[in-house]
Amino acid sequence: MPEGTVTAYAGFDKEADAAALRKAMKGLGTDEQAITDVLAYRSNAQRQEIVLQFKTAYGKDLIADLKSELGGKYEDIVLALLDKPAVYDAKSLRKAMKGAGTDEKALLEIMCTRSNSEIKAIKEAYKKVNKRDLEKDLMSETSGHFKRLMVSCCQAARDESTAVDxxxxxxxxxxxxxxxxxxxxxxxxxxxxxxxxxxxxxxxxxxxxxxxxxxxxxxxxxxxxxSGDLKDGFLAIIGCARNTPQYFAHRIHDAMSGAGTKDDQLIRCIVSRSEIDLGTAKLEFLSLYGKPMSQWIKDDTSGDYKKMLIALVRG
Incomplete structure (x- = not known):
């Protein structure tokens, strides 16, 4: 069974966690390590409880406070961790389609790998967060057979039975x-x-x-x-059918290969798979590339962003 790296923290105390985050942001400077020590070691459901507790206890919005205190890639990964999975996917899809050009590989990574129930939740979150219709946006931002693939995925109607004919x-x-x-x-x-x-x-x-x-x-x-995006889409479906953790090991490696790191891709893959199969993807990564995922991250990223990634990967 695929396993994640992040699980519910056994000694969870939402009051203590909210207080720790408040302390990390009070006074001059921000204690990023203290923030990492809380958020990287709590499940997404527990983080949602912390957000509610923070507002209840201090009358302030945790996400707004973090935005005002943080910046750069570290802020991006912290905010990603605080979104519910469907909301984060919805935001990622909108980001992939906004502005000049479309990030087709990001669309594939999400639309071709999520379950029917996950796609349905993403569609609802997309409408709520972006005030837009996901299928309409996918149709307007893609073309040809690739558009048809995206529309098909958007129906959330793939057969999910385990029987084989x-x-x-x-x-x-x-x-x-x-x-x-x-x-x-x-x-x-x-x-x-x-x-x-x-x-x-x-x-x-x-x-x-x-x-x-x-x-x-x-x-x-x-x-x-x-060829092109359609070929990539078909190969993504095939890769996930064969071995989903291996597919994401490839995506994480790709994010750190070549000139410069594809930070959005790296954050998206690690955050979205952290409670699902990132632990198994680590093993696939080592087998494929001969070097631990955490070592690659150490060599390719820096600062508090690197520390958060390594914490989520669990070294």
């Missing part, structure tokens, strides 16, 4: 084969139909069936038959 797997594998390798030009719609609707166990059976009828793996076929 081998006959259907063989039929779907053949349909993808006929739509791609055996066709002059690619029928992306047929590939989308299979990848966007089937459960993850069913998809894995389809991938196995595909390997029996083709000389290529499903990943190799998608890379040769599609």
């Amino acid at each position: 081998e006959g259907k797997a063989n039929a779907d594998a053949n349909a993808i084969y006929q739509a791609g390798e055996l066709k002059w030009g690619t029928d992306e719609s047929e590939i989308l139909r299979v990848l966007a609707t089937r459960s993850r166990p069913q998809l894995n059976a389809t991938f196995d069936a595909y390997a029996r009828i083709s000389s290529k793996t499903i990943e190799e076929a998608i890379k040769s038959e599609t």
Whole structure:
């Protein structure tokens, strides 16, 4: 079973935590380490209790106080930790679509990896927080088959059963084969139909069936038959069906590879997976890249931001 790194703190005391955060922000300067010591070691549900307790005890908004005291990437990760998961995803999606250009990989990372119930919660949060409709925004900011993939994901209607139908797997594998390798030009719609609707166990059976009828793996076929954002989307769905923690290990590595760190991506992956499967993603990361995730973070980031990341990863 995939495991997170952050769990509910056994000795949780919301009054003591609210007081510690208040103390960390009083007087000259801010004690970022004290803030990290509280927020990195509490579950999201416990953080929500702290926010309510802070306002009750001091008549002040914790998030507003933190915004006034903090800055930069450390402020970004602290605020991410204080959002409910669906709210944070909704804000991340809006950020990916605002301004010049769209961050398609951020859209994929969220829309192609969340469960039906999570997508439904994100849609509600998006409307509440952004006063906008998620599906309409996705349609206006994307195009072609990639837009159709985003709209499909937005329906939150993927089959989530655990039963596997081998006959259907063989039929779907053949349909993808006929739509791609055996066709002059690619029928992306047929590939989308299979990848966007089937459960993850069913998809894995389809991938196995595909390997029996083709000389290529499903990943190799998608890379040769599609391109751009649609290819990335299909590969994200395949990667999550095969091994979700491994997919996020790749995303975390990608955030720290090349020139400069993709801080939004790094924060999003670590915060969003911290209570789900970040512990398992750490093991995948070590296996894939030969160096612990925490060591990569130490080498690639700095300051209080680095300390918070390492605390969440649990070294």
